[in-house]
Amino acid sequence: MSARILIALGVAGAVAFGSGMIVWVLVQPGATTETSTGTSGSDAAQREHRERFFGGDPDGDVHGGQEMKPRW
Incomplete structure (x- = not known):
């Protein structure tokens, strides 16, 4: 070929x-638009x-915790 x-x-x-990337950035595939009417059932x-x-458990004691041991 020459x-x-x-x-x-x-x-x-x-x-x-380049044009494909520009379209992809502007459209944002998978992006959903929020409606101002409230939330749907889903x-x-x-x-x-x-x-x-x-x-989680709101009554559980989380102070002190448990020592973390590495798994070698």
């Missing part, structure tokens, strides 16, 4: 990659699940 064709293919590839269920999972 040098002109290789340079043209390189420039075209760089432009395509959001409430997710919140309740998180509270149960991370809630």
Whole structure:
């Protein structure tokens, strides 16, 4: 192949990659939009699940703790 064709293919590839990255950054795939009408049923269920999972035992004694031993 001639040098002109290789340079043209390189420039075209760089432009395509750059424009694809710009579109990806602007669109942010997987991003959700929040509505001002409140939370839906699935959001409430997710919140309740998180509270149960991370809630822990409010009456448990956490002062002093337990010595951490390395697992060699």
